[in-house]
Amino acid sequence: MVITPPPPSPGDQPAGIGTSIELFTGGGGLALAMHDAGFRHLLAVELDKRACATLRANRATDFTPDADDPSRLDDRWPLVEGDVGQVNFARWKGKVDVIAGGVPCQPWSLGGVGKGYDDPRNLWPELFRCVRETRPKAIIAENVKGLLRPSFKPYYDYILRELAAPFEQRVNGEDWRDHDKRLTKTLASGKYDPTERYEVKHLCLNAADYGVPQIRHRVFVVAFRKDLAIDWNFPDATHTAEALAHAQADGSYWAEHHLPPPPVTTLPSLAVPEGTQRWRTLRDAIATLPEPLGDKIEHPDWLHHYGWPGAREYTGHTANVLDRPAKTVKAGVHGVPGGETVMRDDAGRIRYMTVREVARVMTFPDMWKLDGPRGEQMRQLGNAVPVELATVIAKSVVKALK
Incomplete structure (x- = not known):
């Protein structure tokens, strides 16, 4: 990398x-x-x-x-x-x-x-x-x-x-x-x-x-x-929610990610607008990134990719889910008050997204360096x-x- x-x-x-x-x-x-x-x-x-x-x-x-x-x-x-x-x-x-x-x-x-x-x-x-x-x-x-x-x-x-x-x-x-x-x-x-x-x-x-x-x-x-x-x-x-719903219902989305489909799937009643692709999800964005090594431990192969302690969920502060587009990234250190940089993984655990994961959601290239401590990096991404x-x-x- x-x-x-x-x-x-x-x-x-x-x-x-x-x-x-x-x-x-x-x-x-x-x-x-x-x-x-x-x-x-x-x-x-x-x-x-x-x-x-x-x-x-x-x-x-x-x-x-x-x-x-x-x-x-x-x-x-x-x-x-x-x-x-x-x-x-x-x-x-x-x-x-x-x-x-x-x-x-x-x-x-x-x-x-x-x-x-x-x-x-x-x-x-x-x-x-x-x-x-x-x-x-x-x-x-x-x-x-x-x-x-x-x-x-x-x-x-x-x-x-x-x-x-x-x-x-x-x-x-x-x-x-x-x-x-x-x-x-x-x-x-x-x-x-x-x-x-x-x-x-x-x-x-x-x-x-x-x-x-x-x-x-x-x-x-x-x-x-x-x-x-x-x-x-x-x-x-070029991308629609309807196309994502159909891809998840017909199993093609899960096949892309080498995952079993949910037990029950029903094709949505709304048709996919002609010529559109499916919305990209948080899973799509971060699929090629490894799990962060730990809190405040920078990954040796990935810039700005380290865990951060203290993530939690409460009313009005719910986590991002992997199989939908991420919430709007805001210019706060932790995304308070809406859980914009908190995510739930496949095991059901809550954690903060890394700076690199948020940069992926903002579609910055992986080599793009962000100056400053984590809070300043997140603020720049949220304002971008x-x-x-x-x-x-x-x-x-x-x-x-x-």
Whole structure:
């Protein structure tokens, strides 16, 4: 088992298929997906020191203003560790194809205090500023489902309108509601410069529907510059719960895992949507990993694979089961309060999932190193975009831009 990143191979397209700037990079899920889709990162920006250490341990290097931009896909990602509000993006005007970022979720998270637009961690305005300064061809933004709450809907609609017309700027001291009125009027006028407008689409996706072994609902917002006249739609789901239910009922799922089927199986009444594969389960994700050796004992052959003491179940804190997708991974040390990193094994025992097992559920590659103690590693994973879900979106954007 490889536990350090191998040297990147040049590939058939040494420069990649396009360029990108990654905002709010975190532990690198969306950035890695963009890279794997062929985008050459001109810059990555992240404030958290542990996440920055993770990025450096894998593919990033500190940004040097006097250095040339990366020219090959396998060049290391230039990283700014610091406040995105202090970064001037003007040098990349006309040079970047896609701006991407998982906008910090705390203002909108169902598990947080939900201050929304009044939260100082609301960084959508910085995304809009980056767009104005660079004029990218496309934008990919990801956020939590909490942004769709009825109490936040007016602001969510405002976000979408501001992304459609980012050059209609909010002025100092202007309330967002007044700005939204101006945006609504401007967008209705029909008079605009198409290089300063974006066609915006948004959808809440379940990662499990795209092959990620985890139930994880996230909002994606994707926009293309209007002068490109690109007709794009979100990719169709490729995996379904119905297909998993049928595979478990007809025995094929259990055969894959060399297990006897349950004593009684009844085929579900719901048909499998045509052309879909079954949801991937926690068992699928961790099948090739050995059992952890013990509490706090690192496995010699697997990075971040060690047990942790104290797992238990109680009301509202039930364990993951092996033969369903995992619960949504959250940014807590132990996943409290919902048991997101507690699992029940085939013998009925309860234990915490290892960091490597959680990384598998988030579809990070096994050689991806996470900096810091266990709690920091789990927090980075819980805040990340699942790599395989982001790759589906990134590749669909590649296809549209081509």
